Amino acid sequence: MAPTPINFKNIPVQAGIISKIISLDIDANNCFQELDDAISSDQGVASLVLRVVNSPFYNRGNKVTTIPFAISLLGYSVVRSLALLAFSRSLFSQTRNELFRLHIWQHSLLTAIASQNICEEFGNAKLNDEAFIAGLMHDIGKVLMYNHNPEMYQDVFKFAFENNCSSVQAEHHYFGFDHCQVGAEAVLEWKLPERFKAYMGVDLSTPPADHHTDIVLTSLRAANFLLKAAGIGGPEIDDYDIKKSALSSFGLRDAVHENLLHEQFIPGLMENETYKLCASI
Incomplete structure (x- = not known):
């Protein structure tokens, strides 16, 4: 490629x-x-x-x-x-576009917090930090694409929402490549650990067959889906059964479903002090 x-x-x-x-x-x-x-x-x-x-x-x-x-x-x-928040924010801060701030910066920040919370449900505290970092970094490819051509990436936003398609599809329509490719290249260019390709270089909406064995990746995929389903980073999904089915596909048990699909889960993330401190800076 x-x-x-x-x-x-x-x-x-x-x-x-x-x-x-x-x-x-x-x-x-x-x-x-x-x-x-x-x-x-x-x-x-x-x-x-x-x-x-x-x-x-x-x-x-x-x-x-x-x-x-x-x-x-x-x-x-x-x-x-x-x-790492400071590093990420420095990349995001190059634009004040409201769609960008909501669907990329706030989505990434909330995904980081949610991913950490979900990882805690697995009872492995040593992985909580990595789950946060994975959530924060997973859409860096979008940031780099936006900074490369802001006008064209705004067309990507519009195309994805008007056609109810994934950002990957919309990116290919306009750029000929997608944020997953850019994220994978960033892992190499910035000399990040190889495992970060799974966080930054793949389409998180299409889980691989063996993803259940990776707690951080499972947490990240679930968090990314939940934020998009809430209309932060993607089209809103209201259907409870669709959301529950998606969480099951990520390998999360029923008891965790109830917590994550509770109406206060997303508002609770927004009450997190890290989010309140960093969302607007």
Whole structure:
């Protein structure tokens, strides 16, 4: 398959830091120093992390002015997630288009939170962070395509909704390639772990035969579907049975269905402090 014309270096932050942050070993003796070095190497990411850390929700009473202080107060996991939020937001912030903000940025942020919540249902806390990251990064291909040609991608939005088709179909109609191809290329260009191709480089609406064995991927697929079904990232789906059937196809048990399809699940995500802090910045 021919490479896409996307310029992966034309982004407002250093792509190398995301690979460093994702690949850090939380159990390593030097993980604290490596996380500090990675975040501090990009002023934009460091500034946004400190801005969020000093918000009323995270602040512990003392103004945080350094990344090491932030890590010592909030812990490695929280600061790592905030750094990835900052990286993603820097990519999304190049446009103020409302359709883009709702169907890509807010969709990605809510999918990250939902994916983490669903992963918790499986009882494997060690995977929660990765589920959040996967949700945050899964539509990066769309962001890069939008930044490559904003006018054409607005036509993609319009075409997908008017024809009730997938974004992949609409992207091929206008660009000749899709965000999954771009996402897979980004994994290579940015030197992300190989497993991220499953999050960023595939159509999440078409589960592979063995997807039930991957808790993070199952959580991501379910979260992505639920947000789209709520009209955030795709056409709204009102039919309860259709939604329940989709969740079953992702390998989720009935008890989890009830929680995820409850009328307060999506509004509850929007009450999450991380979402409220980051949705509008």
